[in-house]
Amino acid sequence: MKTIKQVSDLTGISVRMLHYYDKIGLLKPSNFTDAGYRLYDDEALGTLQQILFFKELDIPLKEVKEIMVSTHFDKMQSLENQKKLLIIKRDRVNSLIELINKTLKGANTMSFKEFDMTEYYNVWEEYKKKNMDKVIKTWGSIDKFDEMIEHIKINEAKIAKNSIEAYGSIKKCAEDMKKTLYNETLITIAEKRKEFEKDCLEDNHPILKELYEKLTIDLGKDPSAKEIQQIAKEITDTAKKDYEIFKMDKKGDDYWYYTTKKYLQDPKWIKTVDKDYGRGAAEFIGEVFKIYLKDKRPKLERLYDKLAVDLSKDPTSEEIQQIVQEIADTTKSNKEFYVGDTGLNYKVFLSSLADLYLTNASKNINAADKVYGKGSAKFIGKALKFYAEK
Template sequence: MRTVKQVSDLTGISVRALHYYDEIGLLKPSEITETGYRLYDDEALKTLQQILFFKELDIPLKEIKDIMSSPYFNKMQALENQKKLLILKRKRLNGLIDLINKTLKGEGTMDFREFDMSEYYNVLEEFKTEHEDKVIKTYGSIDKYNEFIEKCKLKEDEIAKAAIKQYGSIERYAKAVKNNLNNITTSSLEEQFDKFKKDCIEDKHPKLKELFKKLTTDLSKNTSSNEIQEIAKEIVNTAKKDYEFFKSDRGDDYWYYMANLYSIYPGWIEVVDKKYGSGASKFIGEVLKKCPGTKLPKIEELYNKLTSDLSKNHYSKEVQEIVHEIADETKKQHQDLKVDDGENYWGYTAELYLSNATYIKVIDEKYGNGASKFIGEALKFYSENSK
């Protein structure tokens, strides 16, 4: 056992700080003597070491306490993550030292402050503190959300460059992220989607329960047949009648994207297949997609129109008029959802179509070989000539 003074001498942490850690419940002494002296055993010192690792990463004491008191907290995993982050911090400090040395030698340098991501991370941490229930619902647990933040730190340079490209500065990007996260928590759209999905899976809507059961009785049937499409028509009409968000101005769009979940979203496919049988989700998705009540959103129609002939000049008047319509429709969508998309949204988006391997693969599969490059060049031209 060690006294507060001995722990202070060993660690360099002041006696006052150790008393404060005790007061806030961050680090309790292992034992308190009859005369009121605090004593700390080896296990308490290990906990203190863990706290100091977190402090070195500039995490506030309140959050350190929340993390370490979580039932999901894993000491060894935390050490592994802290090691990665400290290595990153060392790398960053080495970079700053190199920058100072170059400046002292009179070499040309750029302002390193524009890549300071601390404000962005503060937004993510603040969101976690203020909306813990939302974080757990979206990510599964606080630990998984913390892993997401750590992954962001591993790709810090990449995120910083993209943020500056789209928003002009990290500060502007951090404000946009905060705005968008807050709008997610105040928007009822996701809750309404979740309610519809839950009602379908848990059979809380009697009519839909009957219709989906009838639809999936035989998954070998032709999805275009009159029999199957009659059931699909009833499903669409029932959903649009009984759920308010399918009756809103963008209700048809929301229904289209909901119907698409059955075909493309792995998590939803797994749940639906478990309920109705292997292949049921994609069967339902194909059926609903063919139903006249599932209308293609305007933005999808415009992209189909844009890529209908990939041999056209991307800067031609005809192509640029379509791109202008796409920009207008996207702006309306973002305004409806209160999304801050940055001052150079289209320039940044164009680059994704031109250089992001995932974008290129998905878009080329959807619209044809070379479609991603075509869209990217069209959007880039629009971005450069519409400012």
């Protein structure tokens, strides 16, 4: 046990501040001396250490308390996340020091765009404060949400530049972000989707469970076999009948299609499904639905299929550019369906998307090349870039 004075000397936190921590319920003493002085054991010191880590990340004490008393709080996971955030913060400070050094040497590096994101960050912070439960559900924890924000801050100069080009100003970009975060349609969709995903992964729907068992009884069968495709139809019909997410006008079929892709792409789904139905079950199910839903793919997916059907063509040709025009129109239509007109310059948006395909963004390259063939990512990137710069 250590006295409050010893704790103060050890940590640099004033006795007065430790009293305040006690008052607000953030850090209670472990015991008291006969004279009534506060005492702290090793567990309390460990808690104090975590509080100091949160403070170093500029998280307000009120939020620190909410995080630490939450039923979702995991001490060891929190330390891992805090470590990541502190590394990100260190890298950011190092980049600022480098910028100062260049300026001191006379380099023309003066720029205020790195510090012009206040309204954008305010939207995220406001959302976090008002919707802590939703943040935890969506990102997994407050720490992971903050880690996402720190990653944005590291690249804020580039993000600011792209936002100004795409929206005309950071303010308009922030307004679009706010519309998206607080959009009731998107919130409803996310909640209904999670409802189905939970039932599916936890086998809470008896009929679907029975159908999936029937589907995976022999993983050696041909996924295109008539009896297998019939089961896929029964699963699809049942899901659409019993879950609101798949009944929604215009987009219900799209939600079902993208949900079935999880069997081939989502590590959590693959791990859980393989555990329940046998190794390779997720891939088998994914292939079954890939065949069954081939003619029911969302319009945007069909357009990309059409775009990359012949990689020997000139990506700047009128034929290819007409397809890209349809991609741009559909992307705009999808965005406005959910959020409304946000003033986004879709040519700039497609230009940024093109950069992902043309640079070393391996995730996009590997995904495109796997689906459409080697070199398709570069082809798609060139086609989008040419359209965006016309």
